[in-house]
Amino acid sequence: MKKVLTTPISDEAIKSLNVGDIVYLSGTLVTCRDEGHRRVIVEGIMPELPLEKMAIFHAGPIVKDVESGWEMVSIGPTTSMRMERYEKEFLAKTGVKLVIGKGGMGAKTAEGCQESIAVHAVFPGGCGVVAAEQVEKIEGKEWPEFGMPEAFWILKVKEFGPLIISIDTQGNNLFESNKIGFHEKKEIALEETAKAIVSMIAKS
Template identity: 60%
Template sequence: MKKILTTPIKAEDLADIRVGDVIYLNGTLVTCRDVCHRRLIELKREIPYDLRGKAIFHAGPIVRKNGEKWEMVSIGPTTSMRMESFEKEFIEQTGVRLIVGKGGMGPNTVAGCKEFKALHVIFPAGCAVVAATQVEEIEEVHWTELGMPESLWVCRVKEFGPLIVSIDTHGNNLIDENKKVFAPALRTDRGRDLSARPLHQVNRQEG
């Protein structure tokens, strides 16, 4: 049976969810990237949409006008770590419950999710067109002066996912746990110490 969260999401809805779980979303999903986070945290500008109990998506979508309405063409995740320095304060100030993005996030977000009861979840990369089909309607758009990728697109979604829980409300971080599991296997390769090397270099052939 699919685990489906429906906005507005309450703290108790998240209590039994753990890292590694796969969930889906019904309801409101708002695109929210770097500039939105900076405007709220650094510039103290109020976000023109109530995010309490809602979900945000670290994404810069492609949309098109169809008559009087906007429709989603493609919506793929942005690397969530770009928002790491802002995320704890963002969660506290907005009351957002679900953060959707690409890749993991760090200790600042873990602390925010634990203290203020939110989840970070990973949407699979490379599925931007599929994601667009799960957007039933674009209900509102705000901050259009920022351009298409940075505008706040308020979407109504149906079974949006799959979403892999990477940070839960108990302070667990799936990416950090995986690093602990796989790090020993990466420490040596033909006698060479690889523990301090970036992962993208580990499999590189060297002459």
């Protein structure tokens, strides 16, 4: 059965998620990249739209002006690690419950997810046009002075995803765990390769 989160997202819904879970989002989704995080944390300026219990997307959309307002052309994820230095404080200050992006995030964000009851999820890269089709409407825009990719776009989405939970409220970090596992396998492979080379030399 498809698991769908709907904004406003409750703490209970967020606590029920574990790393590796696949979920979808319906409701309000806001794009927020480097400049948006910097404005909130460094400048201390909050957007007009309350972000408590909402979801943000590390993304730089391509938007087209139309008679009725705007039309989403493509919206691919931005590398989330770029926001690592801000995310923990951003979660605490805004009350955001779901952060979506590309790739993993670090220990500081994992701490923030534990303390603020939030999760980070990964949207598949290279699927910007598919993601745009899941945007039902662009409901508004804030901070247009940042330009199209960095502006604060307010989107209405339906079953946006798939989203893979990479950091949960227990501080589990899928990408960091995988790094440890890959490193251990690499060390074993190197050791076995070295033994094989020594054996070959001894036989020659």
